[in-house]
Amino acid sequence: QKEVEQNSGPLSVPEGAIASLNCTYSDRGSQSFFWYRQYSGKSPELIMSIYSNGDKEDGRFTAQLNKASQYVSLLIRDSQPSDSATYLCAVDGSGNTPLVFGKGTRLSVIA
Amino acid sequence: SQTIHQWPATLVQPVGSPLSLECTVEGTSNPNLYWYRQAAGRGLQLLFYSVGIGQISSEVPQNLSASRPQDRQFILSSKKLLLSDSGFYLCAYKGSPPDTQYFGPGTRLTVL
Numbered sequence: 001q002k003e004v005e006q007n008s009g010p011l012s013v014p015e016g017a018i019a020s021l022n023c024t025y026s027d028r029g030s031q032s033f034f035w036y037r038q039y040s041g042k043s044p045e046l047i048m049s050i051y052s053n054g055d056k057e058d059g060r061f062t063a064q065l066n067k068a069s070q071y072v073s074l075l076i077r078d079s080q081p082s083d084s085a086t087y088l089c090a091v092d093g094s095g096n097t098p099l100v101f102g103k104g105t106r107l108s109v110i111a
Numbered sequence: 112s113q114t115i116h117q118w119p120a121t122l123v124q125p126v127g128s129p130l131s132l133e134c135t136v137e138g139t140s141n142p143n144l145y146w147y148r149q150a151a152g153r154g155l156q157l158l159f160y161s162v163g164i165g166q167i168s169s170e171v172p173q174n175l176s177a178s179r180p181q182d183r184q185f186i187l188s189s190k191k192l193l194l195s196d197s198g199f200y201l202c203a204y205k206g207s208p209p210d211t212q213y214f215g216p217g218t219r220l221t222v223l
Contacts (some may be wrong), residue, residue: 043217093210098145
């Protein structure tokens with residue numbers, strides 16, 4: 001059974017700093033990787049998807065994938081208090097099966 | 112563009128009462144659909160998923176059931192709610208880019 005592991009946190013960073021969120025996964029055959037952000041009391045929203053090794057940048061967010069190490073990370077530059085949320089890592093299931101989600105890392109950006 | 116709706120947004124029900132939560136998706140046909148539950152402060156628990164009308168896969172044996180009577184409609188039901196059924200219920204569909212899941216706004220259920 002596929003597993004996705006994340007440090008539950010909380011991860012506290014000062015405003016303006018870089019927040020680094022990490023995720024490992026168990027299935028070496030996984031092909032698709034996702035980061036979701038979930039504010040308290042709200043549903044998860046997609047931040048980024050990444051499918052190939054290396055970095056993918058979107059504004060202040062950078063996703064990094066290393067398939068050899070089975071490791072995916074999310075960097076948030078110039079962190080803002082509005083980035084305070086739980087960040088969920090997800091990895092593709094096989095065929096029609098759903099994504100496999102980690103339990104999430106809670107990020108707190110201190111003003 | 113695709114949108115996903117869930118209702119009701121909040122629900123307070125007594126133990127032993129029935130439940131029906133509805134999810135509909137617009138702007139796509141025959142999507143894969145999913146029901147998740149999130150207990151307070153916990154991760155996402157997959158409950159059911161469906162790849163087409165009448166096709167339901169159950170991930171967790173419990174007193175909940177799901178149905179897909181129409182292409183873009185997914186319903187979560189229970190005949191008798193338990194206290195442990197309280198939580199945040201999320202419906203999702205698979206869209207693009209490949210494998211991406213998009214979540215509805217959720218239903219917050221409190222069983223008293």
